[in-house]
Amino acid sequence: MDDQTRMLAGLAGLGGLSQGDVGDPDSLRKQLGQPQQDIGDILQQIMAITDESLDEAQARKHALNCHRMKPALFSVLCEIKEKTVLSIRGIQDEDPPDPQIMRLDNMLLAEGVSGPEKGGGSAAAAAAAAAAGGSPGADGGIEHSDYRAKLAQIRQIYHSELEKYEQACSEFTNHVMNLLREQSRTRPISPKEIERMVAIIHRKFSSIQMQLKQSTCEAVMILRSRFLDARRKRRNFNKQATEVLNEYFYSHLSNPYPSEEAKEELAKKCAITVSQVSNWFGNKRIRYKKNIGKFQEEANLYAVKTAVDAASVSAQASQANSPATPTSGGYPAPCYTPDGRL
DNA sequence: TTTAATGATTATAA
DNA sequence: TTATAATCATTAAA
Secondary structure (H helix, E strand, C coil), X not given: CHHXXXXXXXXXXXXXXXXXXXXXHHXXXXXXXXXXXXXXXXXXXXXXXXXXCHHHHHHHHHHHHHCCCHXXXXXXXXXXXXXXXXXXXXXXXXXXXXXXXXXXXXXXXXXCCCCCCCCCHHHHHHHHHHHHCCCCCCCCXXXXXXXXXXXXXXXXXXXXXXXXXXXXXXXXXXXXXXXHHHHCCCXXXXXXXXXXXXXXXXXXXXXXXXXXXXXXXXXXHHHHHHXXXXXXXXXXXXXXXXHHHHHHHHHCCCCCCCCHHHHHHHHHHHCCCHHHHHHHHHHHHHHHHHCHHHHHHHHHHHHHHHHHHHHHHHHHHCCXXXXXXXXXXXXXXXXXXXXXXX
């Protein structure tokens, strides 16, 4: 737009060539071999062309295009352009790869939304089969396939939108380029300028692309939190596992804080993860402390069990490796008698 | 259907 | 980082 006003100013200046500061008017006039009014006339027509109707303008354009003075005028315009274009140079040359869009790209790639389609239609088919099949083989498998199906849906939407975006972008770019090429017949347009315009268009479109990527990322995150949140697929530990954990807890009641190694061992015994062991102990400690009375029975049960186990072990091996007997500490021990009564 | 139990998460403090 | 306390969301029992 600024260029346009500059161009108009340049053209207006050209109108009065005698006082013009452009090039060498005298030689130009000689070159043209025409009176000055003629040029002013043509310029007047060019200036007025925007006010005319489309058909009129088209006809006028054609007439001007065929005008014998057109090449000369064109070269003058080129000269002016050459001068003005200097000022717009340097405001380009900045194309840093947007870190935001790179972040989004990485995430989409990691989630398998962008990038190569893994498994192709077979994954969708498998998901559909799993959903249709009455008996979900693995427990949680149905949810997993549901998740995959939803992800595939997001992926499909993303790709179709991206395609639309790319099509629109290239369409628009082509349109503008054609327009500029067409205009370059009547006004000087350097390839650099076209390039710059294309860059501007791409920048504008890339903000749209970012929005698309942003919202896709959001959708994936929501899907993840909805399906992969462990709380939603909580399963109670099996009886044997809770037994092992409770045994440890009540036999270390004075200090129910298993070391990292102890946690690992418990995890292995119970076929759960170390962090699950940590969770369990965290929950157990706080819940025990909050209501010791409620756990009294359980405590006695396990105390007996431990004692019996220890007794049998010591009887079998005739060794004096009695279990760690809780004496004092942060957690009050329940009163218990060897026969299990309170 | 309501309630209790339970595994996981979150916020906070040491 | 880890422990605690509160809370969430699901499962199992009543």
